[in-house]
Amino acid sequence: MNVYDVIRLRRDVRAEFTGEVVDDATLLRILDAAHRAPSVGNSMPWDFVVVRDPATLNTFADHVADKRREFHADLPADRAETFNPIKIEGITESGTGIVVTHSQSRGGTHVLGRATVPETGLYSTILAIQNLWLAATAEGVGVGWVSFYDTPFLTELIGIPEDVRPVAWLCVGPVREFQQIPDLERFGWRDRRPLDDAIHWEHFTHR
Numbered sequence: 001m002n003v004y005d006v007i008r009l010r011r012d013v014r015a016e017f018t019g020e021v022v023d024d025a026t027l028l029r030i031l032d033a034a035h036r037a038p039s040v041g042n043s044m045p046w047d048f049v050v051v052r053d054p055a056t057l058n059t060f061a062d063h064v065a066d067k068r069r070e071f072h073a074d075l076p077a078d079r080a081e082t083f084n085p086i087k088i089e090g091i092t093e094s095g096t097g098i099v100v101t102h103s104q105s106r107g108g109t110h111v112l113g114r115a116t117v118p119e120t121g122l123y124s125t126i127l128a129i130q131n132l133w134l135a136a137t138a139e140g141v142g143v144g145w146v147s148f149y150d151t152p153f154l155t156e157l158i159g160i161p162e163d164v165r166p167v168a169w170l171c172v173g174p175v176r177e178f179q180q181i182p183d184l185e186r187f188g189w190r191d192r193r194p195l196d197d198a199i200h201w202e203h204f205t206h207r
């Protein structure tokens with residue numbers, strides 16, 4: 001597969017995990033790809049916490065279920081109905097969670113290129129996640145990003161230090177198949193935005 005094939009194949013996976021646990025050799029290749037991401041000032045501000053303890057997976061899944069219920073309760077009736085069948089995580093089915101964290105203090109005080117745009121630190125960690133996601137896809141391993149959580153809850157659960165923040169819980173595991181169409185499109189939650197809408201030439205066009 002070339003890079004375009006992998007980009008097209010990649011999906012946010014929730015329901016297609018096989019239930020097998022990804023083996024460590026594959027997992028380490030995927031994490032190596034993540035760790036090769038570009039980063040501002042070469043600061044590499046990410047860490048990856050691999051979580052497989054069923055007790056931790058269950059505790060997190062229960063918390064996420066609470067957050068899903070809260071979100072659902074806030075929706076107007078028609079959106080609530082559209083949301084009903086949408087699965088938002090595969091925490092226990094995937095068997096492996098990777099908590100990606102970001103450390104803004106990594107690299108010291110003079111991070112080359114971060115002085116003017118402090119968020120470039122966080123952008124770097126997100127690029128590591130994208131590398132991870134694409135490498136996993138090439139390995140036939142699915143990734144599902146879960147953001148239905150309270151940051152203090154996840155911080156406490158994983159024992160994340162004070163100056164480090166969790167950025168994502170990624171459900172990672174072998175998949176039966178990759179859906180061709182994103183779940184949120186398939187279930188009528190939100191359609192794909194045409195590329196033409198996102199491209200501007202010379203100046204930002206207000207559309």
Ligand SMILES: Cc1cc2nc3c(=O)[nH]c(=O)nc-3n(C[C@H](O)[C@H](O)[C@H](O)COP(=O)(O)O)c2cc1C
Pocket residue numbers: 010011012013014087088089144145146147148181182183184
């Ligand atoms: C920052 C971020 C947070 C996300 N959080 C969730 C989430 O909590 N639950 C979920 O099911 N999907 C989550 N997703 C996945 C998106 O819903 C998904 O990427 C989008 O619908 C497009 O589908 P695709 O990734 O399969 O192309 C998240 C994605 C991103 C980038």
